[in-house]
Amino acid sequence: MTPAEYQRRRRRLAKAIGAESVAILPAASEVVRNRDVHYPFRQDSDFSYLSGFPEPDAWLAIVPKRKGGEFILFCRPRDPEREQWDGARIGPEGAIEQFGADQAYPLSELDQQMPRLIEGRSQLYYPIGRSADLDNRVMGWVHQVRAKARSGSSAPEVFINLGSVLHEQRLRKSPAEIAVLKRAARLSAQAHLELMRLCRPGLTEWQLAAEFRYRCALAGAPELAYPSIMAGGPRACILHYIANSAELVDGELVLVDAGCELAGYASDITRTFPINGRFSPTQRRIYELVLKAQQAALACVQPGRRWNEPHEAALKVLTKGLIELGILSGEPKQLIKDEAYKPYYMHRTGHWLGMDVHDVGDYRRDGEWRKLEPGMVFTVEPGLYLPQTEAVPEDYRGVGIRIEDMVLVTEEGHEILSGAVPKDPDAIERVMERG
Ligand code: GLY
């Protein structure tokens, strides 16, 4: 992302909150894994969205129309001794030079400067309720300002969740964000394709996971957007199966739900394919049903249609299919109303996608499902998970199938960002046959 992109984002936020307001936000902190070891650091998505600043423990303030500048960053100071161990720090000077801060201070000045920045503003935006520590810290600054009331200073009286404004902004992707999401999708699609090519009985789920990560890393995306799900056979019915610890068995399917993170943006793709390269007739029957549900859902992805429409279209196809398979009986409309499909399809048909794999943004506004708009990106991911119980005909027991694509709403309709990896069963078999 260019400095101009970050500046546009901050300006939009400043305009949305107005000159009576101030917005403040902490960066993520490092988390200890064990003794001297930390989990790999991942910047808070909101913080990254507004600043691109990659270091832990920083804070930012956006103070619209403030004379000394609107964008203030607090960060760790330069420290040659620490930098010898952990690598270069940006420091307040770098925050100004490289990240466009109007002013920047070392973190040691946070408690002194923050009350000055919120003073005189009637509304304070911050991530309310994210943690008790954060609430206490922010209220401490508010109290400091209040304590000076007799000298004429006024403290914010209205506290608003920053996400209520910022997440609306993040929901609509800019051209630069769409370009990154497309690249992330292409990269993950390529890795999925490689997995189809090399899959065979006797490999392990763990090897597939390793191959996926390796292919993404080699192509320039060393981080994944979420733990890969490599679920052979009945393990595909466990929605978030991340143990990936079993062998892939001849004659079974494998469900691969995996996506890289690229420049802070997530990809999220699922394909389900036969471990030996050929769908059995029963596997193909269920697969085609899920594919039909996905196509019905995708047909609803158009500007002006509502968020729930793809889900409802998928439910219709899946419920009718469950009747045809002899798993449900009754009238489709009533079965949908009664949620009779739930034991076999227990998740929704998609979620917003962006910096977070389950991205921010409301699904309902003013009591209604929200309308789709160009620039929104989400997944369309119907599935069927047939448990190993009496309710399911024997042939179908333990079959779990999900087909998940990344979709961008466009002026004309939609664009599938993850289309480079096949999902037509014949096309999958052709790819697997060629190896
Ligand atoms: N991979 C997580 C999801 O599909 O929602």
Ligand code: MN
């Ligand atoms: Mn998903």
Ligand code: MN
């Ligand atoms: Mn997924």
